[in-house]
Amino acid sequence: MTLAALSAGLLVLGTGIGSAGFEGMLAPLLDPAADPAQAAMARQIVWEIRLPRTLGAWLAGALLGLAGALAQGLFRNPLADPYLLGSAAGASLGVALALAAMGGAAGMLGGSMRSAATVGLSSSDIWVRLGFTGAAFAGAVLAVVLTLALARGVQHTLRLLLAGVIVGVVLGALSSLVLLFSPDSLQAMQAFMLGSTGFVGWSACALMAGAWLLTASAAWLLARALDGLALGEATARSLGLALGPLRAALVAALALATGTAVAQTGLIAFVGLAAPHLVRAAFSLPHRRLVLLASLMGGVLLTAADLLARALIAPQELPVGILTAVLGGGYLLWLMHRRGGHLGTGGLH
Amino acid sequence: MPDTSTAPKNRTVHWLLLLLALLLATPARALDLTDDRGVRITLDAPPQRIVSLLPSLTETVCHLGQCHRLVGVDRYSNWPEAVHRLPQVGGGLDPSIEAIVALRPDLVLAGTSMRAIARLEALGVKVVALEPRTHADVRRVLGKVGVLLGVDDAQRVWREIDAGVSAAAQSLPAQVQGTRVYFEVNRGPYGAGEASFIGETLARLGVRNILPATLGPFPKLNPEFVVRANPDLIMVGARDGAELHNRPGWGAIRALREQRVCSFAPAEAEVLVRPGPRMAEAARLMARCLADKAPRGAQRAAP
Numbered sequence: 026m027t028l029a030a031l032s033a034g035l036l037v038l039g040t041g042i043g044s045a046g047f048e049g050m051l052a053p054l055l056d057p058a059a060d061p062a063q064a065a066m067a068r069q070i071v072w073e074i075r076l077p078r079t080l081g082a083w084l085a086g087a088l089l090g091l092a093g094a095l096a097q098g099l100f101r102n103p104l105a106d107p108y109l110l111g112s113a114a115g116a117s118l119g120v121a122l123a124l125a126a127m128g129g130a131a132g133m134l135g136g137s138m139r140s141a142a143t144v145g146l147s148s149s150d151i152w153v154r155l156g157f158t159g160a161a162f163a164g165a166v167l168a169v170v171l172t173l174a175l176a177r178g179v180q181h182t183l184r185l186l187l188a189g190v191i192v193g194v195v196l197g198a199l200s201s202l203v204l205l206f207s208p209d210s211l212q213a214m215q216a217f218m219l220g221s222t223g224f225v226g227w228s229a230c231a232l233m234a235g236a237w238l239l240t241a242s243a244a245w246l247l248a249r250a251l252d253g254l255a256l257g258e259a260t261a262r263s264l265g266l267a268l269g270p271l272r273a274a275l276v277a278a279l280a281l282a283t284g285t286a287v288a289q290t291g292l293i294a295f296v297g298l299a300a301p302h303l304v305r306a307a308f309s310l311p312h313r314r315l316v317l318l319a320s321l322m323g324g325v326l327l328t329a330a331d332l333l334a335r336a337l338i339a340p341q342e343l344p345v346g347i348l349t350a351v352l353g354g355g356y357l358l359w360l361m362h363r364r365g366g367h368l369g370t371g372g373l374h
Numbered sequence: 375m376p377d378t379s380t381a382p383k384n385r386t387v388h389w390l391l392l393l394l395a396l397l398l399a400t401p402a403r404a405l406d407l408t409d410d411r412g413v414r415i416t417l418d419a420p421p422q423r424i425v426s427l428l429p430s431l432t433e434t435v436c437h438l439g440q441c442h443r444l445v446g447v448d449r450y451s452n453w454p455e456a457v458h459r460l461p462q463v464g465g466g467l468d469p470s471i472e473a474i475v476a477l478r479p480d481l482v483l484a485g486t487s488m489r490a491i492a493r494l495e496a497l498g499v500k501v502v503a504l505e506p507r508t509h510a511d512v513r514r515v516l517g518k519v520g521v522l523l524g525v526d527d528a529q530r531v532w533r534e535i536d537a538g539v540s541a542a543a544q545s546l547p548a549q550v551q552g553t554r555v556y557f558e559v560n561r562g563p564y565g566a567g568e569a570s571f572i573g574e575t576l577a578r579l580g581v582r583n584i585l586p587a588t589l590g591p592f593p594k595l596n597p598e599f600v601v602r603a604n605p606d607l608i609m610v611g612a613r614d615g616a617e618l619h620n621r622p623g624w625g626a627i628r629a630l631r632e633q634r635v636c637s638f639a640p641a642e643a644e645v646l647v648r649p650g651p652r653m654a655e656a657a658r659l660m661a662r663c664l665a666d667k668a669p670r671g672a673q674r675a676a677p
Binding site: 066070073074075077078208209212213216223224226227335339340341342344 | 449559560561593602626
């Protein structure tokens, strides 16, 4: 309840924070007769930029929070985060390749390679959209598929973890290699790695909302399996849970949620790891509610971080990934100290 | 191109001896110079085997007519054409120390923040670190490289470059003065502010930059700031030019409404962002963009 209220509050606040720090846009909106030009501008800024951006931040955070809760439940490891299956490294590689394929000219700083293979330009919107968002999503999903192939399915949690780590390291190295030969992509790449909600519009919001509905309902249906897993694999089996298919479905939901969020907003750190912990630290819950609350918490965390990112040094922006780490980490530390170092791990022992 | 590797070895040796004799015959002028780190470098004679690790320094050496003294360049040096034949020693930030030392350079030109410098100096290689960032830096670096190479018309070369920038500015119609420009260096969005090298060139052309100097040279912006500043014209790299329309709310910017966007191809973008001797060419590129696309005073383009 509190979280939902907080989300709504932040959403309202989000419409008031723009490039000059806090500036109310309501006055010209409520009194359009006073200055029609000003009102039109205000309407456009609020409707086309601030609202989708704030909502997008919330949705991306919700997807990451959800994915984090799923990952921690699936791996029975409180340190698991949504990027564990290699999706972050895969998305990075996708974006790095897209940037390099575009001749690196997505950036203008640095020199481009003499031998840079420049792909024929088509200025069609679809190509460009697929250029970054599509490449990131495809990369994330392919990386998860690769991890699953290496782990030979989802039967062994440990093998899955190990495969995910290996895929992450190898793909990460590959994207570094790509960037080495396309140095002017570096800055654009860094922006992606630190995450940004700057260019989230209504279409991106719609995509994320769709993915969130899909994955949240999947998580709601699969939560029993997570509860069972929390008691150990043997116990889960004895409860009559078909672990294989359930795990596969969980991994699919995890990959879809992470891939969608990463494609729209880049690699935002720590939300997926911290949100489930923050919820667990407050209450001990069955997974069904934990997953949804973690999702709400992720939304709140990322929206708050995004507002700060916009407001602190306006009109410049801080990369939101830096703030999520500071905010989430600080809050978590405070909770730990308040509870005498004992974090409720929600039956993850 | 004559291939000397097939010549008998002793001929090469003779040739080198002859060169050495010539070098010794010329009165050795000891060079004394303080680089941008504040380090004093003493050279016994003008360097003949130079490795450059920064594209703008490579261009400076060649612009002073001394391309033949370069024996190696970094991965990103690609102008003028002559440097394509030289061995590459890796990138400025990740050079191969071994490859540099193997070229037996009597001078390495580097940027001030390169980690390789300490290692090279420990190996007895002379390094001069220079950091061109602004127009004034380009002039200073040109002077210092001129001193190093024993070229005494470096200041004349600078005056030519400077005159080139002024000529580009004067070529513009008066109505273009005061056009409000946003120059995007990449899709962070990072823009080029008044404090940057690019911003200085824009100022010389008499246009107004929407990013004041207080924001620093290349600020990462809130995209909304650009929408509200509503620039008359946008300069951007070719690949980003195509996707400006997809950014939420950007369709309302005057520059996009009236198709006043200059998308620069990668090779042009390189000229624009390198603080080096091609700054007059950069000014001409921007002037051409302004002449083509900037709104003329009160005259509005058809929507």
